[in-house]
Amino acid sequence: MAAGRVRDPRPxxxxxxxxxxxxxxxRRARLLEDERFSSRLDPRFAVDSSEDAARFTVAxxxxxxxxxxxxxxxxxxxxxxxxxxxxxxxxxGGFVGIHSASxxxxxxxxxxxxxxxxxxxxxxxQRATVHIEDLGxxxxxxxxxIWVRIDEWYNFRGNPRGTVHVxxxxxxxxxxxxxxxxxxxxxxxxxxDGGRSWYTAMGHTSESYAEPLFRLHLLGGIESAAxxxxxxxx
Numbered sequence: 463m464a465a466g467r468v469r470d471p472r473p474x475x476x477x478x479x480x481x482x483x484x485x486x487x488x489r490r491a492r493l494l495e496d497e498r499f500s501s502r503l504d505p506r507f508a509v510d511s512s513e514d515a516a517r518f519t520v521a522x523x524x525x526x527x528x529x530x531x532x533x534x535x536x537x538x539x540x541x542x543x544x545x546x547x548x549x550x551x552x553x554x555g556g557f558v559g560i561h562s563a564s565x566x567x568x569x570x571x572x573x574x575x576x577x578x579x580x581x582x583x584x585x586x587x588q589r590a591t592v593h594i595e596d597l598g599x600x601x602x603x604x605x606x607x608i609w610v611r612i613d614e615w616y617n618f619r620g621n622p623r624g625t626v627h628v629x630x631x632x633x634x635x636x637x638x639x640x641x642x643x644x645x646x647x648x649x650x651x652x653x654x655d656g657g658r659s660w661y662t663a664m665g666h667t668s669e670s671y672a673e674p675l676f677r678l679h680l681l682g683g684i685e686s687a688a689x690x691x692x693x694x695x696x
Contacts, residue, residue: 587638
């Protein structure tokens, strides 16, 4: 679990990560601990890292502006930790989910609403085209309207449009293995239960975290979820 704190109030916390598929890329990336990245965050930000789910208590989470689930998988929190996290969001906290954060806590219905959609499947890593739907969001400002990049492209169990504000969609005509059709959201945000949520399905590969545009995407998402860079349109 990595955590980030806004010094004025607090900031980014990353929870426990499990699952061998993503462990190597996350260890190599360690983006939130990279001073070259964190120095570009609002100057009030400080980043804490941890893989200790026991830190999910009401008192500990209250220190943070935003909690980041960086490539989490499976069940990572127990009943008391889940209750503390729900209270944190309802108290105005922020959540950022990256890539396999949607492959996490399938039996926790509240988390399903928070992340927006659950992972279903993915084809092999390949190049595809992303269409930015909202160029005015903090996480999409500065991105090209048509963004071509290589990643592991997720299909979801359901389309989150209608319950979230879609920021970007995936063009299934530009790669093989898409199963959601002409409307394939790949990044979104929402206001939920008094808090803020931002999710991107991109970020599987270690190389993603060296891409200036992807880093810009994450930077804006973190600041938006922390309430420091404008809010989600929905």
